[in-house]
Amino acid sequence: MTPLKHSLAALLVLAAATGIAAAQSQPTVLVDIDHRTTVSLDGDWHTIVDPYFGGLYSFHHQIKKDGYFQDAEPANKNQLIEYNFAKSPTLKVPGDWNTQRDSLFYYEGPLWYERKFDFTPKPSTHIYFHIGAANYRAKLWINGQHICDHEGGFTPFDCEITDALKPGQNSAVINVDNTRLEDGVPTLNTDWWNYGGLTRDVSLVTLPEAFVDDYDLHLSRADRKTIEGYVHVEHANAGATVHVSIPELKVETDATTNAEGRAPITLTPQTLQLWSPETPRLYKVNISSGPDMLTDDMGFRTIEVQGTKILLNGNPIFLRGICIHAEAPYRTGRAYSEKDVDTLLGWAHELGANFVRLAHYPHDERMTRAADRMGILVWSEIPDYWALQFDNPAVLIKAEQQLHEEQRRDRDKASIILWSVANETPNNPARTAFLTTMADKAREYDPTRLVTAALLVHGEGNTKIVDDPLGKALDVIGTNEYIGWYERTPEDAAKTTWNIAYDKPLIMSEWGGGAKAGLHGPDTQRWTEEYQADIYRNQLIMLNKIPQLRGTTPWVLMDFRSPVRLLPGIQDNYNRKGIIAPDGEKKKAFFVLQKAYQDKTLGKAE
Template identity: 60%
Template sequence: MLVSTSGLTPRLTHGLLASALLLSTAAFGQVLRPAGSGEVDTTATQTATFTQGTTVLEGADRRPQTSLDGAWHSIADPYFTGLYNFHHEMKKDGWFKNEHWAGIGDNRLLEYDFAKSPTLNVPGDWNTQRDSLFLYEGAVWYQRDFTWHNTTGKRTFLHVGAANYRSWFWVNGQKVCQHEGGFTTFDCDVTAALKDGSNFIVAAVNNQRLPEGVPTLETDWWNYGGLTRSLALVEVPEAFITGYDLHLDRATRTHIEGWVQVANAHAGEEVGVSLPELHATTMAKVDADGHAAISFTPKNLKLWSPGKPVLYKVDLTAGNDAIHEEMGFKTIETRGTQILVNGDPIYLRGISIHAEAPYRTGRANTQKDMDTLLGWARELGCNYVRLAHYPHDEKMTRTADRLGILVWSEIPTYWAIQFDNPIVLAKAKQQLNEEISRDRNKVSIGLWSIANETPATEARTKFLTALAEETRRLDKERLVTAALLVRDGDKSKHEKVVDDKLGQALDVIGMNEYVGWYEGKPETADLMQWTVAYQKPVIVSEFGGEGPAGVHGTADQRWTEEYVANLYTHNLKMLAAIPQVRGMSPWLLMDFRSPSRQMPGMQDYFNRKGLISEKGQKKLAFGVLQNAYRSGYGNAGSK
């Protein structure tokens, strides 16, 4: 699906953009006009379309790309002087013009020069690249030169893997787009801005946390700023495939159905979908909206499942355009309290993962990062991972496809965002659309999560129910979940109750519990009685405890490896006795940076609940969970 403000929106968006792009800019004290106008309305109480000129070009990573990764010149700009004047009005001659000072004798008034400024590596967060930016929250400018040769009859998009949190892009001084959201992929049409030969691109990225942001002001992870994932130029024909959805029919598990969307196509033009290995090809004609329905039954199709990944080359063609995919096919559904993959009950032995880079820290964004993190998950015995608390790099879901690991993917509607603010709902829907558009054809995706640990208020439930409905509109083939908080019941019976009203809108109930860490001792788990109000599958989305690698003591001494291992032992026994539990993803695989975790010598700006340290040291609890998973933990519960 193409989510766009440039006239390319297909039928499947159903007018979402009209609401999703009404984003507040009150925190900046002004409202931006449409991209490129240079005008400003200083009425802070109004709202405006902050995200402008962006699309999600599905399958962009499967198209030929010209990489823009590498060293970019950079300037930290805490007062955003490069974009706003002293009355906080947008400049018409800001730093996006990329002027250069020739030295004494050049009498122009310039107060910046990218060519004389230091560099930052892209992709990468600025926090771990420069000591002075470690705790920095604000604007940073990026600039680089590149050479481009225009091709007649082609359109060119700037593909941005992620930029946290708000970002602006100019090519040769012309504004091409702006975007809000720190973890989702987007694309900007730069065809009109490019020149044949030498070009330059300027980006401004501001990671300031906003009360009306998604996520909002409080998070338990590091607010890594910058161009945190890869950038590239992607060239397509004038008529090109903007989106597609190919999935297995649940009723037959042999029939593939879906659609292909083509921009600038004429009604009656053909699109093709083929699986060369199975000698299976189907053709379909687009309608007046560029939409073609796909339906065919390849012979001898083998299904993808956790632990048994089967991927096929899939070729999609439309006129002069072609995308060469690698896809698998499965079904996932629920029946009562069971989760079924390809019709068979499954117990999800998992682990939660933050997008923290192993060894070097910072935002995970390389293939080596993905291979390391998911390699540890496989070593642990996982058939499933929860990617918290935001969409991870696309290389992560591609790698999960290849390794045969089921994925829970989440948008950062996290903790207490402004659930009574319709603008915030529009932002969450935008991020949900971008997440699903990018990953709807990744066979590893099994669950879309719409929230984590949110307060059980009426406004919250209405907000998240709307997100659940939006998720099903975009993808009916996956399950909808959220990580819920639990509440105390009868304390004399040590009762815990799972009855959040949001559960009515979910296919699978996720629940976070921290018996033995935030309440009681590890042995307290032996006394717990659990009441689950829903006859639906339950995934224990979090449990765990904190301790640095190498800190040892007795099993009753907090912060030691022995304490956390003991906590895992008691929690595993407790959770195995809850009838509805069909999986778990303890918190979590690897230690990660968090500014709120400041205990000297124990945390030092790290959440230490990882089973592995950021330096790759496995803790005792890793072995406890590994032994449980390898011995078939949860099998009885999946029957």
């Protein structure tokens, strides 16, 4: 059993223990689904807001047999049905509900989505329902049949619906519930907006009897010439043939599946151009088994550490980065479109960045695809954020599930070099054991990349100390600090030295301060662009004195909505630490950092 299926099976056991009705299908992640032919279900969906969850549960909190998932209409004038999707308002999918309807701006709870679609099932095929992300818990019904459940607001899932479909018109009903949970991942408190809904693409995909559902093709660290890995064929018999080719490199190979459906792959191209920020070369990779054929766009590179150096393709590199939240520019709300991606990564490119930290959860796959094309390296993170229930085994299962879904979706992206397992977590034994397990799981499923986490630090006088025991489990140490904002003055940053207990590369994964775009004054006045810019100037002095600094991702590219940022006239429900405002106006700090990055006066690769 794969790690992903093991985690999902464990979640099903938990669901059964809590009285949730059994579903027909176990969610999976179909790799490279964005390159498959699909039937889009994006667009208008009818919706019902259901804060008491009366559409699923009776007044004794028992699951109804005639809940909203039946999508029913009265058979006669005497039948009582107290809902009607056809007469209910619509919401756009993909999209969060908060920014589409004023009455839902602060809403947290269950909401029902419904739409009809025509479909003609073909014999000897499997039909999957794809949901790019649904925040936070989702339940899917097709024609009144309970198909699957999923927990986790930022990773994709695919559920087989073959047996529930009928020729002609079909009904899809999805309940999405963004209620924050103590035992959730993330947990109750975060510093970003809890955007609810079907926030990414929804579609149908038809697959043959046996089909490629997973693969891993990567460059060997041993010689940086051999492409190795595997292809997995779901429902394949032992001995099924798998064909892999890269026409531009004039290489191809055939392999056969074992009893588990996995076929080992080795390719030895003679003219491979390695992927890097300077040369983000992508190749068309064709994978087939029987009638199933798909194509991916892949780059090949190696990433590793050597002492305090980060080596890309064997060469030391300094990561000139920026943190990015998945907040949509201009319109706000959850980012999901090509336009959102092009704007955010375009700003990072204009800044002079070769690296982004996608905080604090997996972003839409369009982000990592675009990073591949643009040559921007990526730190990808799951929301093991702040104070999870680290002593709760059920929470560990949920975190592992999200990690495996993230890795399975994005393992084919050359841009991703770091899997982050946490951000700003408390230093205690339960936390350290939990996240050490997560780091081990990340390497188990993907040993080709590096593992990191953003750690808190402490200080003594003008010295910052990095000695969190979690550092032992990491390949690269990430540290967050806000000298000049949450503590002391901007000038104190320039006087600060660092004592780091680990002989490992360090990325300053968060630093900065807030400013409201257009607010000006002396550089001693908080919230002005001048104060923020002064923080950046002093931080640059400090950062250049850290010998093992190998990257930096200041917080943050663009202001983003947050329900805990309440200062009237300044924050107004926005975290203002962005160096760009949501309307695209660049603050003074943007240009301070841009100059350092473009002139390459910040940091050294070795």
